[in-house]
Amino acid sequence: MNEFDIIRRFFDRPVAADTGVSLGIGDDAAVVRIPAGQELVLAMDTLVNGVHFPENTSAAAIGWKALAVNLSDLAAMGAKARWATLSLTMPEADEAWLAAFAGGFFELAQQYDVHLIGGDLCRGPLAVTIQVHGLVPAGQAIRRCGAAVGDVVYVTGTLGDAGYALHMPIEEAAGEWFRLQLQRPEPRLTIGQALRGLATSAIDISDGLAGDLEHILRASGVGAELSLDSLPLSPSLETAVGRQQAVAYALTAGDDYELCFTAPSGSGEAVQHIATETGVAITAIGRIQADSGLRLGNSMASDSGTAAYRHFS
Ligand code: ADP
Ligand code: MG
Numbered sequence: 001m002n003e004f005d006i007i008r009r010f011f012d013r014p015v016a017a018d019t020g021v022s023l024g025i026g027d028d029a030a031v032v033r034i035p036a037g038q039e040l041v042l043a044m045d046t047l048v049n050g051v052h053f054p055e056n057t058s059a060a061a062i063g064w065k066a067l068a069v070n071l072s073d074l075a076a077m078g079a080k081a082r083w084a085t086l087s088l089t090m091p092e093a094d095e096a097w098l099a100a101f102a103g104g105f106f107e108l109a110q111q112y113d114v115h116l117i118g119g120d121l122c123r124g125p126l127a128v129t130i131q132v133h134g135l136v137p138a139g140q141a142i143r144r145c146g147a148a149v150g151d152v153v154y155v156t157g158t159l160g161d162a163g164y165a166l167h168m169p170i171e172e173a174a175g176e177w178f179r180l181q182l183q184r185p186e187p188r189l190t191i192g193q194a195l196r197g198l199a200t201s202a203i204d205i206s207d208g209l210a211g212d213l214e215h216i217l218r219a220s221g222v223g224a225e226l227s228l229d230s231l232p233l234s235p236s237l238e239t240a241v242g243r244q245q246a247v248a249y250a251l252t253a254g255d256d257y258e259l260c261f262t263a264p265s266g267s268g269e270a271v272q273h274i275a276t277e278t279g280v281a282i283t284a285i286g287r288i289q290a291d292s293g294l295r296l297g298n299s300m301a302s303d304s305g306t307a308a309y310r311h312f313s
Contacts, residue, residue, distance in 0.1 A: 001093050003121045010102040011086070015115045020082060030117035032083055034135070041134040041141060043073035049126035053183075054166075059097045061183035063104030066128040068185045069206065071112060072257040075192035076204040078142040079134030081112050086119035087129040112189055142192070142261070146200040147220035151262040153286040154271060156188050158234040159209055160246055163253020168240070177236045185257035191282070194274045195261055202261035208252040213260055214294055220262075225295040226286035251296075262288055 001009070012025045023031040034040055047053060047066045067084065074081050086105070090097075109116065114132070165182035168175070188204075195202060201220055205212045209231075217223055233246045241249070250256075263271055268284070275282040289295075 001095070006093055006098060006121060007119075010098045011116060011119065013106065013116065015117070019113075019115050021115055021117055024115070024117045025119075030083070030085070032117065032133070037138055038135045039138050039141065041074055041077050041079040041136050042131065043070055043077075043134075044129065044131040045069045045073070046127060046129040057183065058104075059100035060104035060107075062128060063101040063106075064108050064184055065104075066130050067105050067108050067114070067132075068187050069257060070130045070132040071108070071114070071187035071189055072185065072204040072206070072259075074132055074134040075187050075189045076142065076202045076259055076261075077134070077136065078140065078192050078196040078199070078202070079136045079189075080193055081114045081132055081134045081187075081189055083115050083117045083133040084109065085131045085133075086116060087122070088119065089122040089124045089127045089129075091123065091126060108187075112187070136196070140196050142195060142199050142202040144201050144203055144216050144219035147216050147222050147224075147262040147288050148200055148264070149222060149288055149290045150265055151200055151288040152265055152268065152284050153213065153224055153226065153260065153262055153288065154282050154284055155205070155209065155232060155258055155260050156191055156280050156282050157186075157256070157258040158232045158237070158281070159205065159256050159258060160249030160251075160253055161234050161237050162255035162257075163208070163249045164237055164241060164246075166253070166255070177234070178240075181234075182255060185255070186280075187257065188259045188280065190278050191259060191274055191280060194277070195259075195263075198267055198270055199261040199263050202259055205254075205256040205258050205260050207254045208250075209256075209260060210251040210294060216260070216262065217288075217292065217294060220288075221292070223289045223292045223294065224286050225289055225297050227298065228296055229298055230283060230285045232281055232283040232285075 020033045161181035165178035237246045
């Protein structure tokens with residue numbers, strides 16, 4: 001198999017007319033159409049074998065996750081995903097591996113109507129770089145800098161599961177839940193698009209809630225108090241490690257790929273409507289305050305004076 005055989009067999013899939021693709025795989029570059037009034041939203045992420053996924057990760061999981069982490073960035077911007085380009089570096093052309101990798105990639109791509117329009121192949125240590133291209137109505141991308149005093153801080157899904165999955169013993173009973181959380185994160189694209197015009201800021205959680213929320217706070221020039229009691233933790237994680245350790249995973253472990261966003265205090269009903277429509281929990285976990293920095297308290301009832309868990313501060 002030369003590189004053209006690989007592209008033809010595993011990556012060159014027919015693209016329908018209504019996908020905005022004027023020219024896909026096969027020429028020197030792809031050509032796409034940007035509808036009037038829309039802006040192009042771009043994100044790129046690389047996954048390196050042994051760094052971003054354990055060496056024994058299945059090819060299907062790598063294909064899914066490499067795309068998912070990129071789509072998660074588009075979700076945080078409120079963008080609709082449209083196209084992807086893929087740069088694949090691998091030590092050898094293993095047909096079974098390529099078929100499984102493409103299977104994982106296209107399974108997720110089809111789910112969100114994302115079209116592979118080009119890429120590159122290279123021989124070397126296994127690494128996957130994907131660039132995704134999305135669309136957003138002009139001026140409506142959700143940024144990190146809009147959080148305002150009094151806004152409520154929300155997160156989607158549950159936190160800490162993927163971080164725990166990296167450390168857990170392989171044979172544990174709850175293993176399947178944790179494996180899915182680590183290897184098959186669901187990019188929150190539908191929620192992200194629904195948040196346009198509602199969220200004042202958003203970020204996707206790749207490095208742990210505390211650190212990623214800090215990015216919003218710094219960009220917005222505000223602070224926040226979080227209620228640790230309110231953090232959404234899966235029953236599996238609480239059972240496995242206990243509440244306190246589960247909170248630590250939620251705050252500091254990575255790879256959740258959930259959204260953290262802020263919205264004005266009057267928008268609770270609209271937010272819950274999105275949760276109901278998508279079937280994904282959205283939980284209020286704190287409030288934006290004028291004092292910079294992140295404070296960790298035990299309850300949302302009071303605005304100040306709650307004792308922080310020193311363990312995490
Ligand atoms: P060039 O030599 O001009 O860089 P390539 O031989 O790398 O061209 O690629 C030929 C065509 O195949 C291009 O359209 C390119 O975008 C596409 N392509 C290459 N690698 C991949 C890949 N891994 N996935 C999808 N398309 C790819
Ligand atoms: Mg090339």
